Amino acid sequence: MKIIAEIVVGFVALEHLYILWLEMFAWETIGKKTFKGALAEELFKPTKGLAANQGLYNGFLSAGLIWTFFIEDPIWKVNISIFFLSCIIIAGLYGAYSASRKIFFVQAVPAILAMVVVLLSK
Numbered sequence: 001m002k003i004i005a006e007i008v009v010g011f012v013a014l015e016h017l018y019i020l021w022l023e024m025f026a027w028e029t030i031g032k033k034t035f036k037g038a039l040a041e042e043l044f045k046p047t048k049g050l051a052a053n054q055g056l057y058n059g060f061l062s063a064g065l066i067w068t069f070f071i072e073d074p075i076w077k078v079n080i081s082i083f084f085l086s087c088i089i090i091a092g093l094y095g096a097y098s099a100s101r102k103i104f105f106v107q108a109v110p111a112i113l114a115m116v117v118v119l120l121s122k
Helices: 002-025 030-034 048-070 074-098 102-120
Strands: none
Touching: 002 030, 002 048, 002 074, 002 102, 048 074, 074 102
């Protein structure tokens, strides 16, 4: 079960690295395709800085999950995983409430699944 937990946590970490890349470096290209219809095309250029800031936060969340792969103490590993997964779940819930319900399924659901697997692997 611990290996499954690491795989799922790794998936969530990679997902947030992708979001970092999308929001920080590809906002005006791939971002336009990804968020087509959610944001008017003429708003991508003026919101580039805001998106980059969001991307940076996603990078920090990913870094926290990646950090867990280097923690040897099993209790701390679980606690740090729970903390960063909780942050992602809360961000996903807020994003679903304030921006788009799709965020719940893209961001919160994978983190919830990872949280369940981490808690079951204790």
